Amino acid sequence: MTTSENPFDLAHRLAPGAEDAPAIAAPDRTVLSHGGLRRLIQETVTRLNTLGIGRGDRVAIVLPNGPEMATAFIAVAAAASTAPLNPAYRADELDFYLSDIGVKAILVGKDEQGPSVEVAERLGIAVLRLAVPEGAPAGIFTIEGGPVGPPVASGLAEDSDTALLLHTSGTTSRPKLVPLSHANLAASAAHIGATLGLGSADRCLNIMPLFHIHGLIAAVLSSLAAGASVFCTPGFNALRFFQWLSEAKPTWYTAVPTMHQAILPRAARNPEQLAEAKLRFIRSSSASLPAQVMAELEATFGCPVIEAYGMTEAAHQMASNRLPPGLRKPGSVGASAGP
Numbered sequence: 001m002t003t004s005e006n007p008f009d010l011a012h013r014l015a016p017g018a019e020d021a022p023a024i025a026a027p028d029r030t031v032l033s034h035g036g037l038r039r040l041i042q043e044t045v046t047r048l049n050t051l052g053i054g055r056g057d058r059v060a061i062v063l064p065n066g067p068e069m070a071t072a073f074i075a076v077a078a079a080a081s082t083a084p085l086n087p088a089y090r091a092d093e094l095d096f097y098l099s100d101i102g103v104k105a106i107l108v109g110k111d112e113q114g115p116s117v118e119v120a121e122r123l124g125i126a127v128l129r130l131a132v133p134e135g136a137p138a139g140i141f142t143i144e145g146g147p148v149g150p151p152v153a154s155g156l157a158e159d160s161d162t163a164l165l166l167h168t169s170g171t172t173s174r175p176k177l178v179p180l181s182h183a184n185l186a187a188s189a190a191h192i193g194a195t196l197g198l199g200s201a202d203r204c205l206n207i208m209p210l211f212h213i214h215g216l217i218a219a220v221l222s223s224l225a226a227g228a229s230v231f232c233t234p235g236f237n238a239l240r241f242f243q244w245l246s247e248a249k250p251t252w253y254t255a256v257p258t259m260h261q262a263i264l265p266r267a268a269r270n271p272e273q274l275a276e277a278k279l280r281f282i283r284s285s286s287a288s289l290p291a292q293v294m295a296e297l298e299a300t301f302g303c304p305v306i307e308a309y310g311m312t313e314a315a316h317q318m319a320s321n322r323l324p325p326g327l328r329k330p331g332s333v334g335a336s337a338g339p
Contacts, residue, residue: 010078010156011041013186017227021200025231026067026138027247033137034227037071040140044075045156047142051128052149053080053105055161059128060098060106062087062116065235068132069210070220071139072107073164077182078156080104083165084211091115098123100177101165105148138232159183166213166312180315188217188315189225191338195320196252196281196306198226205250207236207259214286217316218254218308238262242270245277254283260293267300279303281323285310291330309333 015023017034024032032040053059057080063069064087076082083101085094094116098106105126108116112129120127128145157163163182167175192198204223208215210232223230231248233240236255241263255263260282267274279301284294285308294305306328308320321327321334328334 010158010182011038013225014038014041014074014078014221015224017200017224021227022203022229023224024067024071024137024139025203025229025248027233027244029067029138031137031229032067032071032139034224036137037074037139037224040071041075041078044143045079048076048079049152049154050147051105051143051145052147052151054152054154055080055157057081057104058083058101058165060085060101060103060120060125062089062094062106062108062112063130064109065210065233067138067232068130068141070206070230070232072130072141073210073216073220074224076107077163079154080157081162081165081179084216085116086209086211087114087116089115091119094119095123097167098125100167100175105145107143110144157182159186164216168312178312184315185217185221186225188317188338189221192218192222192317192320193226195308195317195322195337196222196283197323198222198228200227202226202228202251202280203248204228204230205244205248205253206230206232207241207244207253207255209235212286213310213312213316214254214256218283218285218310236262238266242266242273246273249276249278251278251280252283253279254285256286257284257289257293258287260284260289260297264293264296264300274300277301281306283308285317288331294330304328307333308337314339 015034015037019035021034022031023034023037060083106120107128110129110131126148130141162179164180206219282305297305310316319333320337
């Protein structure tokens with residue numbers, strides 16, 4: 001049995017859905033299936049190994065929000081260790097993060113010429129470019145660039161390998177680098193999926209940035225690990241939220257309180273989209289949700305709001321309120337929900 005056929009390999013755990021089950025969607029794009037995502041993972045691992053990048057190597061991903069950012073995180077992590085960075089970082093910030101992480105290569109957009117490329121070249125870091133074939137389904141990409149080193153034959157990553165490297169916020173001190181293994185991420189995705197009762201019929205509308213643990217794990221990874229799908233937007237935009245709601249037809253979305261507060265005033269201006277919405281629940285995390293906002297969200301969308309609490313160091317979710325008939329308490333992060 002080859003690796004690509006093994007139902008227990010990493011590609012199948014990251015995208016376990018049926019061959020034609022939807023996995024990645026995006027505005028005005030055709031949908032990428034779980035089968036297609038599994039093939040993309042295998043192709044990306046082979047490509048990176050050919051370029052000299054494999055298990056233990058660190059690759060920074062500096063891409064805008066969207067389907068390719070989501071799939072690049074998934075696929076590159078299957079071969080090496082990913083470090084998603086905010087594409088809006090200034091040169092001095094990029095200098096700090098790239099140096100502190102110790103990356104072997106940086107993955108940027110095909111036409112990117114900004115500070116990420118300049119800093120990488122100055123630091124002697126290889127620059128790889130992500131290209132999107134015209135007309136390709138959401139999330140499909142190829143990697144362009146020269147060899148970073150001699151080819152390696154390390155194949156798919158293993159549970160103990162570092163999958164994701166993120167910095168803490170550094171609120172009280174210098175930001176600290178947090179390495180999270182594939183086992184950490186798989187456990188966290190499973191915890192979130194169990195808390196929210198995620199299944200193959202679910203679709204998450206992602207408006208969270210994908211250089212942050214909330215969007216990466218709660219929106220993308222928990223959905224895919226449950227055999228469900230995620231609709232990847234270019235990032236939060238209150239003016240376009242109801243348009244995306246209508247196009248994506250999601251069963252849930254997750255956001256921070258400030259986003260929820262920006263969405264609420266626009267609900268009355270989008271009565272048709274609101275009436276069509278069939279949200280099973282709304283999730284809130286990363287900051288305290290005012291009880292009044294929770295009540296307004298539930299009244300507006302006609303579904304429960306589930307507040308959760310997480311930390312980067314714990315691969316996101318640590319505690320969560322529960323779906324009905326479980327306990328949902330305004331002003332509380334809920335009971336232990338995994339770790």
